[in-house]
Amino acid sequence: MSIDVQREIRFHGRGGQGAALAAEILAAALVRDGSFAAAFPMFGFERRGAPVAAFLRFDSAPIRERTQVYAPDCLILLEPGLVRIGGIFDGLKPEGALVVNGTTLPPIPAGVRVGLAGVVRATAIAREELGRPAANTATLGAFARITRWVSREALLDVLPDYFEGEALGGNRRAVERGYREATLVTAPETAHAVS
Amino acid sequence: MRTRAPRTDGNLRVMDGNKAAAWGVLLCRPDLLASYPISPQTPLLEQLYKFRAEGRLDAETVEVEGENSALSAAVGAVAAGGRAFTATSSMGLMFMYDAYLYASGQRVPVVMTVATREQCAPHTVSSGQQDIMLVKEGGWIQLITESCQEILDSILVAYRLAEDPTIQLPINVCYDGYYLSHLSEPVRVPTQEAVDRFLAAVGVGKRPVLSTDAPLSFGAFVLGELYAEYRYKHCQAMQRALDLVAALDGEFEAAFGRPWGGSIETYRAEDAEVLLVGTGSACGTLKVAIDRMRAEGLAAGLARIRMFRPFPRRRLAELMRGRRAVGVLDRSVCFGWNAGHLYVDVRATAADLDARIPLVNFVGGLAGADLRRELLEDAVRTTVARGRGEPGPEVVWLGLG
Amino acid sequence: MRFRSPFEGAWADPDSMLVVRTGDWRLERPVVREARCSHCGVCWLWCPNNCIRDLGTHFSADLTYCKGCGVCARVCPAAAIVMREEDGA
Numbered sequence: 001m002s003i004d005v006q007r008e009i010r011f012h013g014r015g016g017q018g019a020a021l022a023a024e025i026l027a028a029a030l031v032r033d034g035s036f037a038a039a040f041p042m043f044g045f046e047r048r049g050a051p052v053a054a055f056l057r058f059d060s061a062p063i064r065e066r067t068q069v070y071a072p073d074c075l076i077l078l079e080p081g082l083v084r085i086g087g088i089f090d091g092l093k094p095e096g097a098l099v100v101n102g103t104t105l106p107p108i109p110a111g112v113r114v115g116l117a118g119v120v121r122a123t124a125i126a127r128e129e130l131g132r133p134a135a136n137t138a139t140l141g142a143f144a145r146i147t148r149w150v151s152r153e154a155l156l157d158v159l160p161d162y163f164e165g166e167a168l169g170g171n172r173r174a175v176e177r178g179y180r181e182a183t184l185v186t187a188p189e190t191a192h193a194v195s
Numbered sequence: 196m197r198t199r200a201p202r203t204d205g206n207l208r209v210m211d212g213n214k215a216a217a218w219g220v221l222l223c224r225p226d227l228l229a230s231y232p233i234s235p236q237t238p239l240l241e242q243l244y245k246f247r248a249e250g251r252l253d254a255e256t257v258e259v260e261g262e263n264s265a266l267s268a269a270v271g272a273v274a275a276g277g278r279a280f281t282a283t284s285s286m287g288l289m290f291m292y293d294a295y296l297y298a299s300g301q302r303v304p305v306v307m308t309v310a311t312r313e314q315c316a317p318h319t320v321s322s323g324q325q326d327i328m329l330v331k332e333g334g335w336i337q338l339i340t341e342s343c344q345e346i347l348d349s350i351l352v353a354y355r356l357a358e359d360p361t362i363q364l365p366i367n368v369c370y371d372g373y374y375l376s377h378l379s380e381p382v383r384v385p386t387q388e389a390v391d392r393f394l395a396a397v398g399v400g401k402r403p404v405l406s407t408d409a410p411l412s413f414g415a416f417v418l419g420e421l422y423a424e425y426r427y428k429h430c431q432a433m434q435r436a437l438d439l440v441a442a443l444d445g446e447f448e449a450a451f452g453r454p455w456g457g458s459i460e461t462y463r464a465e466d467a468e469v470l471l472v473g474t475g476s477a478c479g480t481l482k483v484a485i486d487r488m489r490a491e492g493l494a495a496g497l498a499r500i501r502m503f504r505p506f507p508r509r510r511l512a513e514l515m516r517g518r519r520a521v522g523v524l525d526r527s528v529c530f531g532w533n534a535g536h537l538y539v540d541v542r543a544t545a546a547d548l549d550a551r552i553p554l555v556n557f558v559g560g561l562a563g564a565d566l567r568r569e570l571l572e573d574a575v576r577t578t579v580a581r582g583r584g585e586p587g588p589e590v591v592w593l594g595l596g
Numbered sequence: 597m598r599f600r601s602p603f604e605g606a607w608a609d610p611d612s613m614l615v616v617r618t619g620d621w622r623l624e625r626p627v628v629r630e631a632r633c634s635h636c637g638v639c640w641l642w643c644p645n646n647c648i649r650d651l652g653t654h655f656s657a658d659l660t661y662c663k664g665c666g667v668c669a670r671v672c673p674a675a676a677i678v679m680r681e682e683d684g685a
Contacts, residue, residue, distance in 0.1 A: 014621065024379040028209035031381045037209070038380040043321060043373040043563050049621035049663060064479035066374045068565050081682065085620050161208070317606035595597060 006059040007149065008069040012088050013078030016048040018136035022078070023054035025162055026140055029154040030058045038063040051082055058149075072096060076143060078122070078135050080106040099143045101135045105185055118146035120182045122174075129177065130170040137171040141178025152179050206384050212375035215343040215382045216282070216308050216368070217242035219350030221252050222390040223306075226277035229257040229268035233287040234320055235372040236310040240282065254280075262287040266294040269305045274413050276404035278354065279305055284372060285312035285326045292330065298365045299334030301414060302429070304357035304402070305365040306350065311339075311475070312372040313562040321563025322372045324475060327503075328527040328536040334429055336366040336436055337504040339474045341460075343382045345501075346370045348455050351390060352443060358397035362436050364429075369503075371476040371526075373563065378476075385451050393450040433505040440502055458507035460499040461514065463489065467496025469578045470515060472541050473524035474500040477566045481524065484571035488579075495575045506540050512547040519582030520553040521545070522574055526560040534558070534590050553581040559593025570594065614661075618645065622664030624679040630654045632676035639668035639677060 009026070013019035020041035027039040037058040055069040074097035075089065082088055083106040092098075095115030100106065101122040108114055120142035122135035129138075137159070144152045155175050163171050210218070216239050220228075228247075230240050246252040255272075259265045262283050269279035283291065288309060298305050313323030327337060336356065338349045346368065353366040370376060403411055417425060440458055447455040462482050464470060473481055478499040485495045498514045500507065515521055525535020532539045538556035545552060557574045560566040570593050577591060601608070633654035640648040640655055647661040648668060654676075657668065669677040 014623070020377075024209070024211070027379045031207070031209050036381065038378055040211075040373070040378040043377070047621065049623055050618075051620060063380065064482050065568060066371070066378065066476040066479045067567050070567070082620075158209075 004060070006057055006061075006063070007073045008071065009056040009058075009074045009076060010069045010072040011054040011056070011076045011078065012082050013052055013054075013136075014048075014082070015050045015052050017052075017078045018134050019052050019054045019078055021162065022076070022136035022140055023056045025137070025155070025158060026143070026150060027056055027058070028158040028161060029140075029150050030056075032154040032157055033151055035060060036062045038065075042068070051079075051085060074099065074143075074147060074149075076139060077101060077106065078139055083107060097147050099139060099146055099182075101139050116146060117185045118142060118182050119185060120178050122178055125174050125177045125181065129173045130167065138174040138178035141175035141180075142182035143178075144175075145179045145182040146184060152176075206386070207381055208384060209379050210343060210382050211238070211377050211379045212343045212346050212370045213237075213239035213310065213377070214242050215347040216350060216370070217246065218382070218384050219347040219368075220280050220306075221246050222385065222387060223278065223280075223350060223354045223394065224391075225252075225254050225280040227255045227257065227269060227272035227279040228252075228281070229259050229265045229272075229279065230281045230283070231259055231262045231265045231287060233262075233284045235312065235322075235376040236282050236284045236287075236308070238376070239308065239310070243280075262291040263294050266291040266298060266305070266307065269307070270294065270298050270301070270303045273303045273305050274301075274405050276406065278358070278398075280307070281305065282308040282310070284310045285314055285320075288326045288330060289314070292333075295330060295333050295335070297414075300425070300429070302363040302432075303365055304354075304363055306353045306357055307365065307367055308346075308350070309367050309369045310372040310376040311369050317562075319562045322374050322526075323561050323563070324369075324371070324526040324536075325528065325561075327367065327369050328529070330367075331504055331536065334364070334433075335504065336362075336364050336433070336502070337369060338366065338501060339369045339503050340375065340501070341476055341478050341499060343375060343378060343380050345456075346375065347382055347384070348447070348451070349501075351385075351393060351451075352440070352447060352455055355394055355397055355443060355446075356436060356439060358401065359439060360397075360401045362432050362439060363402055364432055364436065369475070374476040383453075389450050393446065437502070437505050437507060456501060458500075458502035459510050459514065460497075460501055462497040462499065464496030464498060464514060466494060467518065468494040469496075469520045469522065469575075469582050470518045471495060471497045471522045471524065471575060471578060472500065472511070472537065473497065474503060474537060475526060477524060477526065477560055477571070480566060480568050481571050481574075484568050484575055487568075488572055488575040493575060493579045495579065500537065503537075506544075508540075508544050508547065511541070511544050515541075515545065515552060516548055517550075518552055520555065520578050522555045522557060522578030522581070524557045524559070524566075524571070524574060526558075526566075528558060528561070538590070554589070555581050555587070556590045557593055558590060564594055566593070617660055618663050619658075619660045622659070622662060622682055624664045624666065624681050625659060626657045626662065626664070626666070626668050626677045627680050628654060628656050629676050629678070632674050634674050634676070636673060638671050638673055642667050642671045 011019040023039035027037040030037040035058045039056040042053040071091040076099045098117040122138035125138040257268045269281045272279040314325035349368045357366045523538040529536045647658040
């Protein structure tokens, strides 16, 4: 896929869910698709369960910015329960994309205008395919389906750089199922304001 | 300024700065690894030990009890004629300080990466450049990088430079902790053959080594004038390193098909009314800020210091000459000068110029404070304003107010 | 210049860390079955986060700070504490 302007993505999850790894895998897949990409995790103490974020930029030109993402084109929520902490939707561009691990969208704060939005039961898929709740790869599969910004093939192609053996097979199935089982949620529903 | 997307062949891999460093080390075929884990450098060690476990890296390893031992073990291996690697950060660098001075004073060409980190106290584990600035007068060569590709490339350059018979000095390859150590981006990994050819000029037999065949004493006691002679030679070697990196850039391009870049990288500097000077990963963001300020009609350019020690004084003076103002971005604090460390060097360099140029220092990004593009755009605007005669403080603390 | 701290160095009010609501990290919550609780206080002793509160007849975790580590459930001699998955975890 060819793009004219840089796109920015912010991941939110909990320590242990694989948000940082998800960003790295997506960067690798985007490069495989012919883009330039750069990704890094939020720099804090790595504690299981603590809210974490990761940042990704991709473009048809080399990425030079080395800063966090403040105005994402897309939010990927590995743990939608985090919205109760606040700040998750900060800076989301108008009509920005939203990819959520779950069965429904979380409450969208008033004033936030979401465009493309989709959900996927990524934790359930991960439990079934990997035997543990590592929702990251299934969510990436859903991201590919919902946004079309990365190809499913590229995601599958780069997995061997990150997993081996049984985990590789499980994550391949998780990406495939995330892609297949993602559900697009229509815009009017997402525009519903909850204060 | 768009270029073609990277080719996705077998040599192009997406990896973070720590992995890029590990690949650089792997390709240089060290004989010994000795290092102690410390965040954010630890994943580099894990990758090197993985390479070794896979049988790709034929290096001896020493499990050391701390950083001082790590560097000491590396010094011993290099003195015995080998090639050694170690790596550290922040408090670890401080903990090896006496070994650090021994390595340079004894002219032992160790290569050590530093994933730069803020220096305690106050306690923190976040990014910053205070650690490398605190050892800048330790007699090592210091290279500071902006991208993961440059980390890998600089390690190749570092071994070639350190082990050159005319240099014989240890080298730090520095990369911003977290901002580069944990940033994943595409990196082109050169072939082993190309690296072998590039490093063929150096190696065993080109410098004094400990050997039972031709015994030499290492670490001899020295007094008075002979001491001055060694110090003089050390200073001369540092200056020769400035000339050699310029020459090496051609060698590097011939070997790998892309330039490494030399002591200073310039960006849109040719016609710039004001010059920004910086070092490390924040310069990437600064380039974007400069592009945006240029679109608003502000003619700014950048000189990124890649070789920080020895300081490329003559080259920088040439770049500063004729500018209306120079703004310096620092991710560290020099307490004695109430400014950043790089600023002190730039101020000293300004004395080489005939005309006086307004100088302004921006101190920011301490302890992981994000150097947002907007902050750097303000820095460019402020530098332009100073060039037009607007008054203001010499040191601007970004994000404080 | 406006400063954030009244101190010259990194001294701080010990309560200042209470702004870090570690309960946000929790994937599972400890649920105390009050009828089974013998009020022995072993959970209070072991809680690494010091967030078990004595409610007079039984103990309960302060969910503002409980990280859901499950140590209390593991050490409870009466098996009065069970870990329940948080909604949306």
